[in-house]
Amino acid sequence: MAAEARPRLTVLSGPSGVGKSTVVAHMRKVHPEVWLSVSATTRKPRPGERHGVQYFFVTDEEFDKLIANGELLEWAEFAGNRYGTPRRAVLDRLEAGEPVLLEIDLQGARQVKESMPDSRLVFLAPPSWEELVRRLTGRGTESPEVIERRLAVARTELAAESEFDTTLVNTSVEDVARELLALMAVV
Ligand SMILES: Nc1nc2c(ncn2[C@@H]2O[C@H](COP(=O)(O)OP(=O)(O)O)[C@@H](O)[C@H]2O)c(=O)[nH]1
Numbered sequence: 371m372a373a374e375a376r377p378r379l380t381v382l383s384g385p386s387g388v389g390k391s392t393v394v395a396h397m398r399k400v401h402p403e404v405w406l407s408v409s410a411t412t413r414k415p416r417p418g419e420r421h422g423v424q425y426f427f428v429t430d431e432e433f434d435k436l437i438a439n440g441e442l443l444e445w446a447e448f449a450g451n452r453y454g455t456p457r458r459a460v461l462d463r464l465e466a467g468e469p470v471l472l473e474i475d476l477q478g479a480r481q482v483k484e485s486m487p488d489s490r491l492v493f494l495a496p497p498s499w500e501e502l503v504r505r506l507t508g509r510g511t512e513s514p515e516v517i518e519r520r521l522a523v524a525r526t527e528l529a530a531e532s533e534f535d536t537t538l539v540n541t542s543v544e545d546v547a548r549e550l551l552a553l554m555a556v557v
Pocket residue numbers: 383384385386387390391409410413444445446448453454455456473474475476477478479
């Protein structure tokens with residue numbers, strides 16, 4: 371079988387507030403069959419977030435156990451909380467021949483590229499720095515301190531864009547979702 375015919379792992383990364391969740395939500399509205407890995411995190415749920423939907427919300431002790439038992443494909447600390455991708459579900463989907471999407475941070479993207487070199491890393495970039503600040507602030511889910519911390523991380527993330535296979539600029543949610551689906555060979 372040609373390498374191109376094999377389903378690949380697609381990783382979507384980009385700074386906090388750039389619109390990753392919005393793009394993924396739109397993609398799944400149009401193509402509900404697209405499977406997105408649900409990560410484990412020690413972060414507290416935002417209003418409206420549910421266990422097992424946006425994340426598996428776990429304690430620090432539970433997260434330690436996931437690491438110790440080798441249950442995470444990758445994990446990272448981001449702005450004071452830990453996040454990780456449950457390994458089994460991802461491997462099951464890939465073995466079944468289904469495309470897989472991970473929405474994870476830069477450190478996680480690097481780990482995935484290392485352990486699964488044929489994965490495709492997609493960087494979601496903001497149209498401008500000012501627009502990123504506007505979106506992160508406008509979302510209204512984080513305190514000014516947390517926003518500052520995330521913007522500091524964002525500078526590092528924006529500087530790493532060249533490590534990615536593809537960059538998509540999030541000007542239009544619909545356009546980016548379409549481009550991502552095409553990259554994943556869903557359409
Ligand atoms: N390495 C890694 N990063 C993750 C994982 N899940 C989420 N993230 C990233 O953690 C960062 C913070 O996520 P979150 O607290 O939901 O904030 P948001 O991206 O601003 O909505 C984002 O960059 C996510 O992509 C994961 O399983 N592993």
